[in-house]
Amino acid sequence: MTTVDRTTDWVPNPETQSILKVLPGEITNFESEVEKFRSGGWEENEFMSFRLKQGVYGQRQPDAQMVRIKFPFGGINDRQMDAVGEVVEKYAPLNKGHLTTRENIQIHHVLIQNTPDLMRIIGDVGLSTREACGNTLRNVTGCPRAGVGVNEIFDVSPYAAAYSRFFLRHELSGGMPRKIKSAFSGCEDDCALTPIHDVGVMAQIKDGVKGFKIVMGGGLSIFPKTAPTLYDFVPADDPKWLRIIEAALRIFNRSKQERANRMKARIKFMIERIGMDEFRSQIEEELKGDWAKPDIDLPTLMAIEDEEAEVLAKNPAPSDLALNDVDGPADFMEWKSSNVEAQRQSGYNLVFIAITRGDLLSAQIHGLAEIMRNHANGRARLDIQQNMALRWVRTEELSTVYNELKKLGLNASGKHTITDIVTCPGTDSCKLGITSSMGLNQALRDALANYDTSDELVSQIHIKASGCPNSCGQHHIANIGFHGAVMKGPGGQVPAYEIFLGGEYENGVKMGARVKARVPARKAPEALVQLLDFYKENRNEGERFNAFVQRQGPAVFEDMIREFRDVGPLNRDNIANYMDWERTVVYKLERGEGECAV
Numbered sequence: 001m002t003t004v005d006r007t008t009d010w011v012p013n014p015e016t017q018s019i020l021k022v023l024p025g026e027i028t029n030f031e032s033e034v035e036k037f038r039s040g041g042w043e044e045n046e047f048m049s050f051r052l053k054q055g056v057y058g059q060r061q062p063d064a065q066m067v068r069i070k071f072p073f074g075g076i077n078d079r080q081m082d083a084v085g086e087v088v089e090k091y092a093p094l095n096k097g098h099l100t101t102r103e104n105i106q107i108h109h110v111l112i113q114n115t116p117d118l119m120r121i122i123g124d125v126g127l128s129t130r131e132a133c134g135n136t137l138r139n140v141t142g143c144p145r146a147g148v149g150v151n152e153i154f155d156v157s158p159y160a161a162a163y164s165r166f167f168l169r170h171e172l173s174g175g176m177p178r179k180i181k182s183a184f185s186g187c188e189d190d191c192a193l194t195p196i197h198d199v200g201v202m203a204q205i206k207d208g209v210k211g212f213k214i215v216m217g218g219g220l221s222i223f224p225k226t227a228p229t230l231y232d233f234v235p236a237d238d239p240k241w242l243r244i245i246e247a248a249l250r251i252f253n254r255s256k257q258e259r260a261n262r263m264k265a266r267i268k269f270m271i272e273r274i275g276m277d278e279f280r281s282q283i284e285e286e287l288k289g290d291w292a293k294p295d296i297d298l299p300t301l302m303a304i305e306d307e308e309a310e311v312l313a314k315n316p317a318p319s320d321l322a323l324n325d326v327d328g329p330a331d332f333m334e335w336k337s338s339n340v341e342a343q344r345q346s347g348y349n350l351v352f353i354a355i356t357r358g359d360l361l362s363a364q365i366h367g368l369a370e371i372m373r374n375h376a377n378g379r380a381r382l383d384i385q386q387n388m389a390l391r392w393v394r395t396e397e398l399s400t401v402y403n404e405l406k407k408l409g410l411n412a413s414g415k416h417t418i419t420d421i422v423t424c425p426g427t428d429s430c431k432l433g434i435t436s437s438m439g440l441n442q443a444l445r446d447a448l449a450n451y452d453t454s455d456e457l458v459s460q461i462h463i464k465a466s467g468c469p470n471s472c473g474q475h476h477i478a479n480i481g482f483h484g485a486v487m488k489g490p491g492g493q494v495p496a497y498e499i500f501l502g503g504e505y506e507n508g509v510k511m512g513a514r515v516k517a518r519v520p521a522r523k524a525p526e527a528l529v530q531l532l533d534f535y536k537e538n539r540n541e542g543e544r545f546n547a548f549v550q551r552q553g554p555a556v557f558e559d560m561i562r563e564f565r566d567v568g569p570l571n572r573d574n575i576a577n578y579m580d581w582e583r584t585v586v587y588k589l590e591r592g593e594g595e596c597a598v
Contacts, residue, residue, distance in 0.1 A: 010120055016079075017305060018126025019072040019161050020168055026130070027123065030054050031116035038113065052595060053136060053174045055129025056115050059108065059429045060592055066429060067091075067107045067118055068132035073142030073160040073184060074103040074382040078372040081380070083125045085365035087118045097365060098425060099358040101474055102181065103141045103382040104132060108429050130168065133595070135176045137167040137249075141183045143191035144381035144389035147307060148343040148350060152187045153203040154210050159236060160184040162301035163201070166242055172249050177258045177265035180249065181219070193384065194218070195226040195509040196477065198267050199245055203236075210236040216248060216279075217271035220471035224511045225268050228276045230283075239296035247286040251279070308345065311377045311392050318347025318394045328399050335402055335413045343391070351376070351390040351401055352415040357423060357441050358386035367408040375401050384474075386422050387415060418461045419448050422474060426467025426484060427580070431592035435484030435495045435521055437467035439581025447525035451532065458532060461545050462505075465497070468591075476511045477503040479545050480531065486589050487518045491570020495521040495580040495587045501531075501557060502549040510546075513554060517561035522577050527564050534560065 012022045030051075037047045048058065057066040069084065084105055088097045091110045098106045110118065119129060132139060140160050147155040163182065167173055182199040183192040194200025200215040211233045218227030230248070234241040248267070252258065257273065258265045271279050286292075323342050327333070341350045353368075360368070368388070372378050375397050376390040383389060393401055405411040414420055421444055424430065426437030444463060453459050464478035475481030481500035486493050496518040503512030519527045539548045549557070568574035570586070578586045 012123050012126065016124070016126040018128075019075070019164055019304065020070065020126070020128040020130065021165070022123040022126065022128050024120075024123075026054075027116055027119045030119070034112055034116065048595060049134065051112075051115075052134030053131060054115075054119075055132035056110075056112070057133045058431065058595055060427065060431045060433065060590075061109065061429070063111065064109045064429070065112050065115060067110050067115055067129055068100075069105045069107070069122055069127055069129055070132045070139040071103050071105065071127070071382055072140050072164040073146060073157050074144060074384075075142075075157070076380050076382060076388075077125075078369045078378040080122070080125045080127055081365055081369035081372060083122050083127065085362045085369065087121050088360075088362040088365060090114075090121075091118050092362075096359045096361050099355060099360070099382055099386045099388070101384045101386060101422060101424070101472065102139050103384060104139050105382070106425075108425070131173055134174060135178055136173045137170070137180045137182065140164045141181075141192050141197075141384055142381075143185055143187065143189075144352075144383040145191060145341075145350065146184075146186050146381070148345060148348070148391060149187055150342065150344045151189065152344070153205055154186060154236075156184040156186040156201070156203050158302035158304050159201070159212075161304045162298060163242065163245075165301045166296070167246075170246075172246075172253050176249065176253050177255060178262065178267075180267065189506075191383070193477070193505055193509060196220055196474070196505075197227060199248075200227050201241070204233055206233050212236055212241055214241065214244065216245075217268040217276070218509075219266055219268045220474060220476045221266075222263070222469055223266075223268065224471070224476045225272070226509050226511070227268070228271070230276065230280060237298065239298040242296055242298070243287060243292050244283060247283045247292065248279070250291075251282050251286055307377065307379055307391065311348070312345070315377075315394075319396045320347060321395050323349065323395055326395055326398055328402075331411075331413075332399055332402050335411060336398060338413045338417065339415045340393075340398060345392075347395055348391075349393045349395060349398065351393045351398070352383075353388045353390065353405065353410050354412045354415040354420050355387050355410065356412070356445070357421075357438055364408045364410060367404070368410070371401060371404050375404075385416060385420065387420070414453075414459070416462070417459045418453055418463060419445060420462075421445060422462075422464040422478075424466050424472035430467060430472075432470060432594040433467040433484065434486060434589065434591060435467050435497065436580045436582055437465045437473060437482070437484060439583070440465050440482060440497070440521060440524060443525050443581050444528060447529055451529060455536065457539070457542075457544060458536065461532075463528075464503075469498075474505075475500055475503075477505040477509055478512060479503060480528065481512050482524065485518055486587075487520065487565075489520075489567040489570070489578065491567075491574070491578055493587055493589055494567050494578055497521060497524050499527070499557075499561060502546045504546060513549075515554065515557050515561055517558045517565070519561050519564045520567050520577055521580055523564040523567075527561060530560060530563075531557070 215227035427433035466473035500512030567577035
C-alpha cells in the first residue's frame, strides 16, 4: 500500500512514469488556500473557481467535496489502483470510489481539509486531479482496447497522452466559456464515442500514412448533437493536429456570444451558429498567428510505457491454446463468453469487469490491484461504460482470474448487456441532481433479475440513466434512457423520469427520441418490463429494439407510459410513490446551483 510523507517538501516518487505532471508546489499552494478559505479569507464563490481547477467539486451535502481523479485514455496500473484504494479508505466515509463515464474515479464526501493529502497520495503514483473540473480541458477518454484490439487501425494512446500533456496548465485551460470534453478512438468501432464530444480524434490510414479525422462540436445535455467533421485527415505525426485544435479553442475562448449565456457556452453552440465551413476558415486564419510558430516536441509529449514490448520481453511465450478451448464450470463459461475478448497478441486476452453502478469498495480496489499485478502485467483500462478491462491476461490463467474476481464479488457476467446499466450519481451527491439515479439503477437491476433476459435481442438492449437532463449518464444514446424529472401528483411533488427510446452508440451514434410522457420513479421498473414485453410480443423476426421503436412510432409508447402516471393521493397506501428510490422521506425537489459553469 502507498505511504506518503505529507510534508511541504514532498515530491512524487521519481521512479513513477506519469502521463500528467504532478507539481508539489501546486498542492502546497492549494493547501494554503484551503486553510485561508477555512479561516474566512476567501469568498465562497471565488474559492469555488479556484478549487474546481484542482479537481475538487462541491457536493449537495454541506461541507462535502467530490474529488475527481483523472486517468488519461483510461489507463491505470496496479500501484495507482492501490493508491485509489488508500484514499477511499482514509477519506471516503462510504468506503467506495465511483467510476464515471469520463474514465475518472470520483471520491465522494471528502472534507476540504483532507484534499491536499489525498492529492499527495495519488500524486506519488503519477495521478492528478488538476483540471478535472471547471472550465478546463477535462480528462481525455479512450478505448479500453487501444494497443491490443483485433480491429485497431493504430494505437492512439501515445497521441492521447500528448494531447493531455500539451493542454494541461495551458493558458486556455481554466478560463474558457465552458468545459471541453475530448476523446481518441483507434478503430472504426469508435469505442470512445468521438461524435458526442467537443473534440473527437479518430485514427485513419491514408496512402499508408497514419492520420486523424478530427470532429468537433458534439455533446449531449439540453442540446444533444453529434459532432460534424472539422478535418477528414491530418497526419498523426505532424504536430499540426495539435495546433488545429488549439486554434479552434482560441476562437471559442474569444467568443462573446457564448460567454453571454452560460447555458449555451459550449463549442457546439458556436459551430451551430456560424457553421463548420466558417469555423474552419477562422481556424486557418488563426493558424497564421505568431502563437502557432513555435515547434512542438511531439515525440516527447507522446512518450508512454510500451506495454506490448514489456510483456513480450519478460513473459515466456503464452500458450497457443485457443480461447474457445478453455473449459470449466457453467458460471465460468458464461462469464468467459460475455466478458473475455482475445487480444491481437496471440495467447493474451482482455477481461472486462462489469462494475455495478460504477462503485468499488476499497477491498475490491485493492483486490483488483493484486489481480492486475499477478495476472495482467499490472495493467487495466477504465471505459466509458463505468467498467474496467484487465489487459494481457494469458488464456491459461482465465479461470484463476475468474475465481479471484468471484472472491471480490466482481465476477458478474453480461458485460455491456441489458443488466449492465450506466448511471450518474444523481441526488446521492450532485447539486444538480433531481432524482436518485443510483437508486433507479438498483431498482431496474432488481426488476431484470426476475425477468428472462436470455433472449439475445433483449440482452443486447442498453440502458442508461441520468439524475437530471445534463446526461452525465449518457441517457440520450441508450436504447432505453432515463433522465430525472419531477411531476405533480394529487399529494404534491413526485420524483419521475423522462424516457428516451432508440438511441445508439455501437453502430454509429444516434440520439434517442423523447417519449412525451413522464413515469413516476417508483413505477419506472414496471414500465421497463412492459416495454420489454411489448417488444418481445410484437417484433418481427430478428428485429432489433431500435428498428422496432422506429417502426412502431412514438404515440404507442407515449400511451403506454401514461398508463403509469396515476400515483394516487398521499396516504399510507400510496406514500411510496411520493418517495424516491433508496429514500425514506417524501420527495421534495431540492436542486442547487451547479458548479460546471463557474
